[in-house]
Amino acid sequence: MKKMQIFEPAMCCPTGLCGVGVDPELLRVSTVLNTLKKNGVTVERFNLSSAPQQFMSNRAVNHFINTKGVDGLPVTVLDGEIVIAGRYPSNEEFANLLGVPETLFDGKPKTVKVTPRRSDGCGCSGGKCC
Template sequence: MTNIQIFEPGLCCGTGICGVDVDQQLITFSADMDWVRTEGGDVARFNLAQEPLAFAENDTARTFLHTAGEEGLPVVLVNGATVLTGRYPTRAELARWAGLAVAPVPAARLLPMATATATAAAAATEQGDSACCGGTSCC
């Protein structure tokens, strides 16, 4: 099975979907990653602020971080090989690497930003990220 790993810059919580200035790119990526997982894909996400040991233990991620710095992240590895740097992968890219057929864009992506943010925040809370900002309800 294909193993996809995303090593991303330090975010305030595991998803990066918290606070008042939520990045739509992170909401979209989180949804795409969840879709890959529900389709049986093996994808993992490592946040430098939350999981620095994952960077230290992975030779490729560690070397990339030392060479390009945090501003070069995210770096995406497929079966240990670097396939993408500097941006998050699209759903189509994740699907291709995981050997899946690409699904249509979910209706949630077409909602206004406030609704999409609320939906993502609710999902993050369900996944245990409610304590991401020091125990406040920022997620």
């Protein structure tokens, strides 16, 4: 089975699904990953703030950050190679890269257009995120 890992920018909690302004793209990715897990496919997900050692120990990701910086995150790694950078895979790309039927995600949003917003914090109350 193929090994997929997603390396994400620093967020206040492991999935980024906290605070008052939840990013719909992060919600889509979490839903896809939960669906994959329920169907026996594991995708590892690493957040820069909670798993910095994973970024350092992965050669491809470490090189990417040293050349492009953390602003290029997220990156998707498949079997040790970066296959997507700067965005999350679409549902179709998840299916194609992992060799699962796209129908696995029926009823789920295919893609979500997100306009990045600047924030001084994650919106978590008193530093408690998850």
